[in-house]
Amino acid sequence: xxxxxxxxxxxxxxxxxxxxxxxxxxxxxxxxxxxxxxxxxxxxxxxxxxxxxxxxxxxxxxxxxxxxxxxxxxxxxxxxxxxxxxxxxxxxxxxxxxxxxxxxxxxxxxxxxxxxxxxxxxxxxxxxxxxxxxxx
Numbered sequence: 809x810x811x812x813x814x815x816x817x818x819x820x821x822x823x824x825x826x827x828x829x830x831x832x833x834x835x836x837x838x839x840x841x842x843x844x845x846x847x848x849x850x851x852x853x854x855x856x857x858x859x860x861x862x863x864x865x866x867x868x869x870x871x872x873x874x875x876x877x878x879x880x881x882x883x884x885x886x887x888x889x890x891x892x893x894x895x896x897x898x899x900x901x902x903x904x905x906x907x908x909x910x911x912x913x914x915x916x917x918x919x920x921x922x923x924x925x926x927x928x929x930x931x932x933x934x935x936x937x938x939x940x941x942x943x944x
Contacts, residue, residue, distance in 0.1 A: 812888045816859040817846035817931065818896035819877055820903070826913035827935060829922055830866070833909045837884060842912070842922040844893060844931055845903075855892055866908065869901035878934040882927035893931035915939075 820828040829842045847862035849855065856873040863871045874895035882889040905911050914922065916939035919932045 810883075810886065810888045812890050814849040815846060815889055815891045815927070816849060816855045816862065817844035817891055817893045817928070818859055818863055818871065818873070819844060819893060819931065819935065820863075820871070820896050820898060822913055824915075825939070826915050827919075828903060829912045829914050829919075830905060830908035831910040831912070833907075838925045840923075842924055843928050845908075846891075846893075855894065859894055859896065863896065866906055867901070867903040867911075868906055869903055870899045871896045872899055878930040880927040880930035882925050889925075889927045891927035891931070893928075893934070 818828075828845060830845045831842050832839050834840050845863060845866050846859055847866065849858045853861075855876075859873050860871055863869055874897065877893045877895060880891045880893070882891065903911055912922070916935040919935060924932055
């Protein structure tokens with residue numbers, strides 16, 4: 809049985825509704841693909857604390873973590889990812905790509921144009937559904 813790695817990710821929104829995506833550096837699993845920023849849960853760490861820490865490390869921002877939006881899964885050769893996606897709001901700082909090679913602010917309707925890993929797809933779908941409901 810494959811080991812499961814728990815990852816937490818953030819949906820950070822601007823006032824215009826765009827969400828932040830980060831592109832992984834080339835090499836390694838999913839290199840060059842886009843993702844919602846976040847990282848691996850450390851032993852004994854709570855999701856919200858982990859995500860706040862990861863956003864500070866990866867983007868240089870201080871953030872508050874909100875509600876769980878979606879959970880996704882990704883299968884790799886030797887492990888499985890469980891991704892828990894949360895709403896987040898930046899309290900201080902401007903996002904900088906410390907661990908990624910690029911950042912992009914993307915409207916929900918345009919998320920499908922970005923190459924996202926399988927674990928991020930349920931979060932993308934939740935955002936698309938939220939955008940459709942807001943338009944109705």
